[in-house]
Amino acid sequence: MITSWHNRQSCGDITEAHVNQSITLAGWVDTTRDHGQLLFIHLRDRSGTMQIVCDRNQNEGIYNQSKALRSEFVVLITGTVHMRSEHTINSDMLSGTIEVAATTITVLSKAKTPPFMVSEKSSEKMDVTVDEDTRLQYRFLDLRRSPMQHYIIGRSRMIRSLRNTLDAAQFIDIETPFLTKSTPEGARDYLVPSRTHKKAFFALPQSPQLFKQLLMMSGFERYYQVVRCFRDEDLRPNRQPEFTQLDIEASFINEADIRNLTHSLLAAAFDSNGIAIPNAFPCMTFDDAMNRYGSDAPDTRFGLTFTDLTAHFTPCNYGIFTTIIESGGVIKGFALPQLADHISKNALQNDLAKTVIQACGGKGLTWIKVRPDNQFESNVAQFFTTEQLLASRDALNAKPGDIMLLVADTSLDTVNTVLGKLRLHLANRFNLIPKGVFSGCWVIDFPLFEETDAGLASRHHPFTQPAEAIHEDMSPSQLLAIKARAYDIVINGQEIGGGSIRIHDPQQQALIFKCLRLSDADIDQKFGFFINALAYGTPPHGGLALGLDRLASIILDAPSIRDVIAFPKNRVAFCPLTKAPSTVDQHQLNELHITHIDDPLL
């Protein structure tokens, strides 16, 4: 048996320049087409596909051998490269002008019939998508498909470009522990029981936050790591329980330095897959993002930004507005351009104003169609004066054919978030989001704290430096008004990274913990090692982490972040391939001093 593949060439490298040469190819049988006396094979490897011809008149033995080939067999083929005759050229194939007349075929591996077709002709041309759980169960076959190879290889290229950029800027790649200490803030930890320390647990890191700050204290000045992070929370289409971050920290820097570095990284990442991005992304304050887009991750690929109309309706004859204004509420809205003739009164009244707005978290929606000649059409137009309608129209910059959509509520936050969800809903529904566009922005001036059921909490994390002075005796509402030296980078409405300038002064750090109502005992138990380290000479420092799964899915235009992860978990954080997580042997539990509680009520 001939198994000499050391001189093999790749399908994608064979061109018309190889005509009349004898070559050796190795790969998977993509398809075969048997014409009786003539059989075609599409041979696929990582680089592409090549048509192999087995002609009974030329080589009867090869033809007979080829009849036994089946999809996904692994074969070694030698043959001679030929030009195809003019009428047999396949313009859909990169190698469509040439083909290889086989002289030997060696089957290196047979294959069972796959549960779904690996060949490209399956999914793309037949418009059939296989259930994702089946794809994940047979991920090794799914990854053989050319779109998936494109995603995984593109991700590799992207990460290499990021590493090259950081290496060139003297950043040092340092690994940090996966088995580490559970920190109570933030997401739920994945826990790992310790065998050697009874009743004690490691936690998998939600991010290497404290370690990268410790590395700054150690004097490495510039650190990076492509690192897996773990959060035990419910999944979303763009969320995985384990995900990859480009984690960065540097000393003696400020926000502008971080933004410049990040931008050069993003430029390199997009460029690695052939996309040019603008020279810089604009900054938007958190307040602006909420007031104009209703989200802290504004999708800036399209307009529909909000304007406050409260003043225009003070006073008015519309009871709902009057009540809301009198209790200190606001009325805001935006103009939906040129859809007045495409959305019926019925759709506005029953679908948008009832169903959709409720799904967005709102109580109601006021719609006013703008007609030519200063005419307005609405179920509530009669409550407003012409002056009010004209002023609203001008404030929203609405044109004839537009629909003005207004939301009123006693809470500004509610109005903003409801409008924000409505904005995204309408943009998706009416295809208002341009394709192939990458629009990014920095969101800055975040609040340092936020209010939760359990009281005040850090919005970013408790190591974030306040942008202004904090005093111990400040009230919660005063503290909520304090801004943080934190920043997020948002692309196409997805938060793909964020970071902050950190606290390097132990006193300030202690003050933050105090504001968060952490007891000294709590602080010592949870962060004692870190507080201790802060006191030994900490340089001013800050950093950022980029979500590489999201970034790759944006750059590669993948339908889901799961498509740019080789072996992702499904929606319920289960791996259909390995069947993880799974139960373990009793003796393993015994070693770990773990007992199951069967009764869920216990």
Add this chain to the structure above:
RNA sequence: GGAGGCGUAGUUCAGUUGGUCUAGAACGCCGGCCUGUCACGCCGGAAGUCGAGGGUUCGAGCCCCUUCGUCUCCGCCA
């Protein structure tokens, strides 16, 4: 944790008011024929615990209950 959708052949799906359903189609698979295909074509064939369990009924793929799996949205995600 809450709400909703889906579960029928290897895959993607159809299956009407509960009664020719002895459950179909397409692709795939198996066999046969075919010398220029590339979604090859033609002929034939195999392939199903209708997710599971229970109930209603003379009769259940279809209705009801339970349960499992999965997807979507919300909560959650410093």
